[in-house]
Structure formats: structure tokens, C-alpha cells
Amino acid sequence: MTTYDLLIKNGTIVTADTTVQGDIAVKDGKIVEVSTGKSLEGTANREINAEGLHIFPGMIDSHVHFNEPGRTEWEGLETGSRSLAAGGATSFFDMPLNSTPPTINKENLELKRSLAAEKSIVNPYFWGGLVPENIADLKDLHENGVIGFKAFMSPSGIADFNNVDDETIYKGMKEIASLGSILAVHAESTVMCDQLAKEKIEAGKVTARDYVESRPIISEIEAVRRIISYAELTGCKLHIVHASSRKVVEVIKAAQQRGVDVTVETCPHYLSLTVKDIEEQGVIAKCAPPLRDEDEVEDLWRAVAEGEITTIGSDHSPAPASMKVIKDNIFDGWGGISGAQSSLNILITEGHFKRNVPLEKIVELTATNPAKLFGLENKGTIAANYDADLTLIDLNESFELKKEDLFYRHQHSPYIGKTYKGAVKTTIVGGEVVFENGQLTK
Numbered sequence: 001m002t003t004y005d006l007l008i009k010n011g012t013i014v015t016a017d018t019t020v021q022g023d024i025a026v027k028d029g030k031i032v033e034v035s036t037g038k039s040l041e042g043t044a045n046r047e048i049n050a051e052g053l054h055i056f057p058g059m060i061d062s063h064v065h066f067n068e069p070g071r072t073e074w075e076g077l078e079t080g081s082r083s084l085a086a087g088g089a090t091s092f093f094d095m096p097l098n099s100t101p102p103t104i105n106k107e108n109l110e111l112k113r114s115l116a117a118e119k120s121i122v123n124p125y126f127w128g129g130l131v132p133e134n135i136a137d138l139k140d141l142h143e144n145g146v147i148g149f150k151a152f153m154s155p156s157g158i159a160d161f162n163n164v165d166d167e168t169i170y171k172g173m174k175e176i177a178s179l180g181s182i183l184a185v186h187a188e189s190t191v192m193c194d195q196l197a198k199e200k201i202e203a204g205k206v207t208a209r210d211y212v213e214s215r216p217i218i219s220e221i222e223a224v225r226r227i228i229s230y231a232e233l234t235g236c237k238l239h240i241v242h243a244s245s246r247k248v249v250e251v252i253k254a255a256q257q258r259g260v261d262v263t264v265e266t267c268p269h270y271l272s273l274t275v276k277d278i279e280e281q282g283v284i285a286k287c288a289p290p291l292r293d294e295d296e297v298e299d300l301w302r303a304v305a306e307g308e309i310t311t312i313g314s315d316h317s318p319a320p321a322s323m324k325v326i327k328d329n330i331f332d333g334w335g336g337i338s339g340a341q342s343s344l345n346i347l348i349t350e351g352h353f354k355r356n357v358p359l360e361k362i363v364e365l366t367a368t369n370p371a372k373l374f375g376l377e378n379k380g381t382i383a384a385n386y387d388a389d390l391t392l393i394d395l396n397e398s399f400e401l402k403k404e405d406l407f408y409r410h411q412h413s414p415y416i417g418k419t420y421k422g423a424v425k426t427t428i429v430g431g432e433v434v435f436e437n438g439q440l441t442k
């Protein structure tokens, strides 16, 4: 009789293609068999009865800011990865800017990688930065395994991570294209945002609505059009992160239709929160690009349903509570939404239950597409020979998110107090249970 490390029986297995009842056998960190017809025989060190539970491939959160090394009082690889595990994510791609030093050369990458090996309870991957000073380092970063490169077209807010001018965009994209890698871009127009913010502040207009109006959708569109032009010129693969509106997505779709290799991410907050949340919660719900109005949320869900979005990442961007308090005006508070733990809860509740988005689509955007786009060959679905990164979810369980449920270093989030349907019961990374029934087990 075959002996496995782990047998998961009678679950509802969800992949990007289909949903079926079945068993999953795991050995040495890999899925070795998926049986959908008859029950898997054999013994295992551990057997999980998944009757009544849905099994997703673990979320690959392609967009987090964990701030380690150097700014761990904001978050950290341990607290960040624990939050992900509690939310059903099994891999993350950490952004290059918020650590000190930032991930802009090989040495800094190695430092972050060694810390992650020690502290992370899920699979860590890293973005390299593209800044005006590091074109010569891109090759080294690529050869040492960064998942891709990230650049800011507007100021990042971090002093040692400069935004790119058009010359850097051109040279950087030429180099990234020659490496066969991909550039992810925060696309907002510096000039538009700066001028509008200046006018607002000078006029004493500093409400949530004023902040949102100072970073309009047209500013995203301007930057997206410009960076797409450089993608067409250089042939560099391009990924637009955190599109806040379907109007932005449409520009990307038009470029795809004329053959440009460009993809797009959106985030759970643009799919579930609005300007009203900034008005009610202040800086806790401040981010850039900002939250939009209800009609934009609905349009973005239509873009999801119609296959126009490539990936969904949390853009978990934490900061100490003291930086989230409004002093004189909202322009001064530190932006960034803490959400790594809530992505699947939001997508299942707002997408599946409220708007009939198929579970398969949620799996595609959170696991299958990120794995494909960024070359994680053994991840992103549930099949033999794939890594045993799995999430067991009870779709019938509702819960109200409480502050004390959060595993972040700083327990604030715009999602506290909201009710979600679909609770993450068990998270498995490489065949090992890391989270179960509300508790971390690693």
C-alpha cells in the first residue's frame, strides 16, 4: 500500500478550469495524485477530511511590501508571511522599495533572501527595483532570481528608491527586454498629481475627496499610455500594477489587441472599498492610486468577470499606527492599505457571493495567472507534480473580521468590522500545514 505524507479526502477541488470532488495525495512537498473518480487508497502520516470544504491552489500574492530588512517596525517577513498564511496565501513577491537597503542590487537581494529563508512561513520571491541609478545592476539581479522588476513613474515616498524618468524607462526597458524579464510599473503622472495636490493644499482643500481628486484616473491613463509606448518601442514585457479603474484597463486591453505584451493587476481594495471608506476611516483607507466611487468598483468587477484583469495582488502596504492618524490634512498621512490577510475573503464575498464571479476565476487571478506570468512552473494549480501549496476554505462560514484576528505587526486595516463569507480553515505550504482553525502551526 502506498504511503503518503498527507492525504486530503473528499474536498471540492477548484482550479482555473473546473471544480470537482476529490482526494489529493501529497509526498515530499508535492502533489503526487489527484483522484476525482474514486477514493484514494493508501496510508498517510496525516489525513485531513475536507468534506464540505473547497480546496484552492494557495494564493500567490504577487504584490506585498514587507519592509524587511531595515524598516521592520512597519511590518516584517515573519508577521507579513503569517498574515498571508492566515489568509490562504502560500507565496509572495516582495516589492523592492520599502526595505533598507532597497532591492536594487545583488547584495541587497541576497540579504533579503537570507532573512526570508529564516523568517517566512510561506514561499518568498522578490522583485528587483528599477531606479535611475541601477541599470547596470539589472542583469545581476535577474541572474540571481528576481521575479521581475518594479519601477515607479511618480515618487515612491521612499527617499532611497527614486522614481524613473523617461530616459531610465527607455534604458531600463531595453535591458529588461534583453534579459527576457518583465517590468511592473506604478503608473501615475507625477506632473498631474503634484500640480493638483499643490492647488488643493494651497486652497485649503484637504478632505478625502480632495485627495482622490488630486490623483484622478486620467493621471493613471496618461502614465499607462506613456509606458506602453516604451513597451512598444523596446519590446519589453510590461505589467501595470494596481489599476484602480476599468478605464485604465481599457487602455491596456487596446494595447494588447495591437500586440503589445502588457498585463494588468488590480487589488481587493479597488474591488471593495470607495471614497466613502476614506471619508470614514481616514488614512487607514488611503492609497495611491486612490479608491474610487461605487460605479468604478462595479465596472472593475465587470473587467474581472470578462477576463480583462490578469492578476489580483493585495498591495499590502503597512505602516505604524502613528503614521495613519490624520493630523492637519489627509495629504500628510502615510498611504498604503493593510490587506494581505483578507484578499481571498474579499474576493469570495464581494466577487463570488455578491456578483456571481466563478470560483475558478478567483483561482485563475490569484494563483494560476501569477504562476504563469512570472514563471513559477510548479505552482498555481492542483495537479500531480505541482507543489502542495493549498488552501482549504469553508464557503459556508461567515465571520466578522476583528482587530485581534490580524497577524500584521500593526493591527489596523480598513476591513476590520466587515463581515465575510468564506473562511480560510487550513493553509498548506509545500505539504506542511502552516495555519489551521485560526492558529498558526509553524
Ligand SMILES: [Zn+2]
Residues within 6 Å of the ligand: 063, 065, 095, 315, 317
Ligand atoms: Zn505596492
